[in-house]
Amino acid sequence: MVTPPAPAPTLSGGRNPLMRPFIEIILLSILCFLSYIFGSQNLSSSSFIQDPSSCFHIKNLTNLQIPTLEFEPHHFLPLPEDQSPEQTQFFPFCPDNFTDYCPCQDPYRANQFIYSAKYFFHRERHCPDKSETLRCLIPSPKGYRKPFPWPKSRDYAWFNNVPFPSLTELKKQQNWVQLKGDRLLFPGGGTSFVEGVKGYVDDINRIVPLKNGLIRTVLDIGCGVASFGAHLMDYNILTMSVAPRDIHEAQVQFALERGVPAILGILGVHRLPFPSRSFDMSHCSRCLVPWTDRDGLYLLEIDRVLRPGGYWVLSGPPINWRVSYKGWNRTREDLENEQNRLEDIARRLCWRKVKETGTIAVWQKPKNHIHCSKKLKTWKSLDFCSQSDPDSAWYRKMEPCITPLQQVTGIKDTSGGVLEKWPKRSNVFPHRAVETGMTKEAFYEYNREWRNRVSYYGIVIQSLFTGKYRNIMDMNAGMGGFAAALSKYPVWVMNVVPHDTGNNTLGAIYERGFIGTYMNWCEPFSTYPRTYDLIHADNIFSMYLNKCDISDILFEMYRMLRPEGAIVIRDHVDMIVKIRRITERMRWESKLSHSQRGPLHSEKILFVGNSL
Incomplete structure (x- = not known):
């Protein structure tokens, strides 16, 4: 037999305990209503503000020090200018006999020095003057294939x-x-x-x-x-x-x-x-x-x-x-x-x-x-070199002296320090990085940043890690972070350090187990046309903006790049806009992207190539 529920407890006298709170709520509502009625009548019989000093103390509003708000843009994009037909039409192709043109190792120019100098000087770099610089696109030979x-x-x-x-x-x-x-x-x-x-x-x-x-x-x-x-x-x-x-x-x-x-x-x-x-x-x-x-x-x-x-x-x-x-x-x-x-x-x-x-x-x-x-x-035969910088090697004449090694304390010590075996040395803090002012902590953070950057590149250039690209150039290699991030793939990187960068990092790049060379990008590189699959340019155009015409750098990139190749350009947004106008005239397609720093940062990335 089911037992019925017990009755709700009551106070003495049988009164419900919920009744009192209910009555209090009713009384509070009546009071709020009467206060509203009284206030409305009082407001209608008087002006809202009779004395400015009695309300919010805004009498001296004109003397308040209000911070200046900045509405100026942080990135400056000039309005499109009226461009002449010459500025919008495609660049022409060079004649067919320029198919394998090497501007600084041109045999015709070399012949000018063959009788005027000894010691193979005519075989060294002899770059064309500005007046001789080509403004045309090097063509591929007939029947060229990937x-x-x-x-x-x-x-x-x-x-x-x-x-x-x-x-x-x-x-x-x-x-x-x-x-x-x-x-x-x-x-x-x-x-x-x-x-x-x-x-x-x-x-x-x-x-x-x-x-x-x-x-x-x-x-x-x-x-x-x-x-x-x-x-x-x-x-x-x-x-x-x-x-x-x-x-x-x-x-x-x-x-x-x-x-x-x-x-x-x-x-x-x-x-x-x-x-x-x-x-x-x-x-x-x-x-x-x-x-x-x-x-x-x-x-x-x-x-x-x-x-x-x-x-x-x-x-x-x-x-x-x-x-x-x-x-x-x-x-x-x-x-x-x-x-x-x-x-x-x-x-x-x-x-x-x-x-x-x-x-x-x-x-x-x-x-x-x-x-x-x-x-x-x-x-008393050979002497140690005493004056010259041993790392200075851009158009620097050889000297008849022995390049001294750094001093050590023990006879068995290795000058400059012992290097790790490959592949460990690629990610170990190089001894020569100290010469550049970089710390260990900054070095490891630098490597992490470049791994993230290269991973992002792979999202846009989907074939970056699949073997399509073999010969790669980094035009401004820094400490070799780009090459290190690619070291596990079947590629090699020519790490280029501009000779006038003010921070010579090429020695540290070699200590990491990579290779490279000095360069002045106002001149052509010492290579044949169509020899690189991918070219990476990190702020190289901003670096050379006031040194030479950036169009000439792009012409040189066109000469070095294979027809199926790609270019990655990181630079300021203003520079990217200028570059893109030129690449369009070179018949290149491109994709503009934010960097990992986000849309509000001035650094942008331009992916260039007709096979991305």
């Missing part, structure tokens, strides 16, 4: 992309390159390794530790078609291949078409465009450099760019002269004297000869100059 992707490009290239058959005939017996139908085949041969570069590198690896990560950056002088540098990539070694534009006119172009780093250059009168202590190893395979001429000046330059403890590898004359002198068409006495002079220069540089076996000889630079400084006082 290059093979890496790693297939290491072995194959389309002949129409680099239509130079001379090397296929001139170096046929040495297996540099072969023509097979519409393709060029690179079998891996060379002047000193006719049977193949693999066995040659294996021989070097028995002398120099190539596999353990200590060797990361290599300089290859007289690189040919860069088969040596191409094969070193199997060891995670990055090689800067250097060769002039000479009778082997397209060797650097072949190298870049293969996806291997290379620039036009020569050991002539001026320093190589690299800072001191840059390379873990330097290599010459019958590179035709007269090492013993000019009292060993070229070896002094190699010593400058070698890192403490770095290696110099030489194959070709005069090494192994007892066996090879007949093939070189030289006498035994001549070659023996050359080797003796070479050994003497190496000794005066305080280099230690590691080994000579077969066609290969290897020397090692000292880790510090404690012993060397004592020996030089005894020999």
Whole structure:
């Protein structure tokens, strides 16, 4: 049987406890209504404000100090100007004979210096005057095709992309390159390794530790078609291949078409465009450099760019002269004297000869100059350089002195500090970053920022990480953050540091295990047309705004970029607007985007290219 609910509790006398609050609410409502009626009548019988001083104290309103509000814009975009037809029409294409034009290594201009200077000066950079600067677009050769992707490009290239058959005939017996139908085949041969570069590198690896990560950056002088540098990539070694534009006119172009780093250059009168202590190893395979001429000046330059403890590898004359002198068409006495002079220069540089076996000889630079400084006082031959900046290398003449290493306390200490093995060194705070004023905390934050930036780039350029882009240039590399963010992908980056930036970071970039060069972007770069897949320009146009015409920089970017390539430009919004007007006249499509700093920040990003 269900029990009925108990009755609600009541006060004594049976009165409901909810009745009293209800009565109070009714009385409060009546009072509020009467107050409203009374106030309305009082207001109607008097004026609202009789004395200004009695209300809100606004008598001295005109004397109040009201803060000035800023309504001016922070970003200035000029109104569209009436442009002449010349300012809106497309730029013309250059004549077909400019297809492989290298402005600063033009053979016609070089011939003007061939009789007026010695020491290969005519093979160095000789850029056109402003009056000679082209204002046209370099055309692609007929039948041009998209290059093979890496790693297939290491072995194959389309002949129409680099239509130079001379090397296929001139170096046929040495297996540099072969023509097979519409393709060029690179079998891996060379002047000193006719049977193949693999066995040659294996021989070097028995002398120099190539596999353990200590060797990361290599300089290859007289690189040919860069088969040596191409094969070193199997060891995670990055090689800067250097060769002039000479009778082997397209060797650097072949190298870049293969996806291997290379620039036009020569050991002539001026320093190589690299800072001191840059390379873990330097290599010459019958590179035709007269090492013993000019009292060993070229070896002094190699010593400058070698890192403490770095290696110099030489194959070709005069090494192994007892066996090879007949093939070189030289006498035994001549070659023996050359080797003796070479050994003497190496000794005066305080280099230690590691080994000579077969066609290969290897020397090692000292880790510090404690012993060397004592020996030089005894020999009284070479002196240490005392005045010049060892990192100054843009149109700076070579000097007949030894570049001094930083002082150390112990005989076994490495000058400048010991570097981590690759790949750890890419993200470790470089010793030379201290020279730029950067702290460890700022360095790691800098790396994080660039990882975020590159991730954002990948959203717009969706093929950035898929292998479409191989050869990449950073026109204003800073501390190498862009290259570091891309290091896990199958790309390489030419890190360019403007020589007049005021903050020389290229040495720190090399310490991180990357490569690069100095540059003045008012001049053309030392490369062939169509050699880069992607070009990154971080505030480069603002940097050069008052130094030269930004249109000339864009023409140079057009010359270097492959037809299917892309450009990423970060700069102030005002500069971006100017740039976009010019790129439209170059028949380039573009996309404008905010940076990671948001829509209110003046920095914007322009993605340029017809295949984004």
